[in-house]
Amino acid sequence: MNKRTSKTHVLGEPDQSRLLDTDVGAFLAFLTVVVVGIWAHHGGFNNLGLSATNTATSLDQITGLLASESGILGLILITRTPMLERRYGLDRLFNWHRVLGASMSIFLLLHVVFSVWAWSTPGGLFAAVKSLTGGEPYMAMASVGAVLVGVVTITSIRSIRNSMTYEMWYFIHLVAYIGLALSFSHQITLGADFSTDKLARWTWVGLHIVVVLWIIWSRWRTLILSIVHPYKVSAVSHPAPGLIAVTLNSPVISRHRAHAGQFYLLRQLVPGKWWKTNPFSLSSVPSSAGLRFTIKSRGESSDAMTKIRVGTKVAIEGPYGVCTPEIIGNEPVLMVAGGVGIGPIVSLAENLSSHHKPIIVYRAHSQKEMVHVEEIDALMKKLGGQLFTVIGPRAALKVSDPFAAEVLRKSVPDIADRVVIVAGPESLIKAVQKGARKAGVPTDRIHAERAWW
Numbered sequence: 027m028n029k030r031t032s033k034t035h036v037l038g039e040p041d042q043s044r045l046l047d048t049d050v051g052a053f054l055a056f057l058t059v060v061v062v063g064i065w066a067h068h069g070g071f072n073n074l075g076l077s078a079t080n081t082a083t084s085l086d087q088i089t090g091l092l093a094s095e096s097g098i099l100g101l102i103l104i105t106r107t108p109m110l111e112r113r114y115g116l117d118r119l120f121n122w123h124r125v126l127g128a129s130m131s132i133f134l135l136l137h138v139v140f141s142v143w144a145w146s147t148p149g150g151l152f153a154a155v156k157s158l159t160g161g162e163p164y165m166a167m168a169s170v171g172a173v174l175v176g177v178v179t180i181t182s183i184r185s186i187r188n189s190m191t192y193e194m195w196y197f198i199h200l201v202a203y204i205g206l207a208l209s210f211s212h213q214i215t216l217g218a219d220f221s222t223d224k225l226a227r228w229t230w231v232g233l234h235i236v237v238v239l240w241i242i243w244s245r246w247r248t249l250i251l252s253i254v255h256p257y258k259v260s261a262v263s264h265p266a267p268g269l270i271a272v273t274l275n276s277p278v279i280s281r282h283r284a285h286a287g288q289f290y291l292l293r294q295l296v297p298g299k300w301w302k303t304n305p306f307s308l309s310s311v312p313s314s315a316g317l318r319f320t321i322k323s324r325g326e327s328s329d330a331m332t333k334i335r336v337g338t339k340v341a342i343e344g345p346y347g348v349c350t351p352e353i354i355g356n357e358p359v360l361m362v363a364g365g366v367g368i369g370p371i372v373s374l375a376e377n378l379s380s381h382h383k384p385i386i387v388y389r390a391h392s393q394k395e396m397v398h399v400e401e402i403d404a405l406m407k408k409l410g411g412q413l414f415t416v417i418g419p420r421a422a423l424k425v426s427d428p429f430a431a432e433v434l435r436k437s438v439p440d441i442a443d444r445v446v447i448v449a450g451p452e453s454l455i456k457a458v459q460k461g462a463r464k465a466g467v468p469t470d471r472i473h474a475e476r477a478w479w
């Protein structure tokens with residue numbers, strides 16, 4: 027726990043999102059009606075089936091518009107707008123962003139195919155390619171844009187992505203912004219949708235301006251503010267080999283709002299490291315004594331974090347995440363942590379009361395890797411809760427699957443009545459979800475913050 031004195035206080039909570047699924051559905055439906063309406067209004071439906079050229083032109087138009095719509099929606103999802111993030115969580119938003127990115131690429135590919143088909147009719151394939159890669163105004167830019175989006179798509183294929191570092195993949199991914207910007211002008215000047223229809227043109231331009239301002243305000247402003255007003259490392263401790271507990275503080279921390287269980291993107295503001303950012307969870311209730319993170323060295327960036335010194339400036343983006351006390355409410359709770367996943371579980375446990383009858387299951391490979399055990403013991407004593415540990419390599423465990431339904435039911439007989447929270451590696455999350463579901467816990471009462479990469 028952070029060293030708290032009588033003067034320290036738990037930070038205020040972030041506002042709840044008032045966004046409803048129906049609001050999101052209505053926005054999606056509205057945008058799709060606008061897109062399909064623009065296409066239909068300019069002969070899209072009528073041209074289908076008239077002749078091969080007309081059909082190709084019509085399909086060329088609608089696939090182009092749908093590619094843009096998918097791109098716009100995908101960009102909105104990664105603005106990290108608090109209203110969206112607090113409602114759905116960053117992991118889900120990033121996953122939907124990925125689905126929309128894939129949809130955009132498919133529509134874009136179809137758009138290219140139908141464009142070449144439509145333009146081939148008068149002068150042949152060679153003339154079509156020539157016009158579409160530079161002959162027509164802004165088409166050279168659009169072609170470069172399409173190639174850039176193609177590069178981002180290919181490098182996002184899981185097997186290719188896994189062969190790169192996160193940072194390399196991320197910076198290649200940013201090229202998609204340039205690709206989309208380059209393709210914008212040809213949408214306005216070419217084809218019947220916008221070049222001749224003032225209202226449609228300004229609706230489309232206006233929509234893009236709103237999205238650009240949205241990205242600048244929500245994403246880039248937050249990023250810049252995090253760098254301009256950094257936190258500083260106020261304390262460090264090494265609770266186990268290769269692990270660090272870092273406390274960050276700022277003179278204005280009292281104004282900051284965060285929930286136990288949430289996470290931040292941390293960026294060390296030191297030469298050579300400032301461009302790397304990694305997600306880490308609060309491992310103590312956020313208070314005016316500071317924000318504590320427990321970090322394990324897993325790769326280059328997290329290793330650098332485990333060597334951080336008191337006084338280092340750190341830019342923080344967040345808080346993010348929806349695994350907060352709100353999802354527990356007043357229900358009894360079972361929390362399962364794997365390895366360093368114990369961090370968010372400790373911060374959530376600090377927030378509980380005895381009526382939550384908390385049970386914590388802590389899975390670790392060895393005793394020496396276990397951290398914050400004294401804190402958990404003290405908390406469980408105070409709350410009348412229980413701590414179970416599952417220690418050792420898998421092969422050495424008494425049971426082959428410590429999270430099988432029958433094992434969970436034996437240790438936690440009332441598991442079906444509990445909210446289940448799990449934090450740790452993906453394999454552990456999946457095992458607990460499967461076991462808990464089979465043991466009778468409804469899916470919507472099992473919560474986990476997942477990695478999004």
Ligand SMILES: Cc1cc2nc3c(=O)[nH]c(=O)nc-3n(C[C@H](O)[C@H](O)[C@H](O)COP(=O)(O)OP(=O)(O)OC[C@H]3O[C@@H](n4cnc5c(N)ncnc54)[C@H](O)[C@@H]3O)c2cc1C
Pocket residue numbers: 191192289303304305306307308319320321322323324325326327328329366369370475476477478479
């Ligand atoms: C929501 C969330 C909360 C987390 N909380 C903690 C915590 O409290 N303590 C802790 O020790 N670890 C935590 N992690 C994991 C931690 O972020 C990774 O261990 C760390 O990013 C490893 O990065 P690396 O560059 O050192 O290692 P690498 O070997 O480069 O990366 C290891 C793996 O980490 C992931 N990763 C790397 N960089 C990022 C990034 N910027 N964004 C997303 N994933 C990335 C990738 O899946 C990669 O395969 C959390 C992860 C997530 C998603």
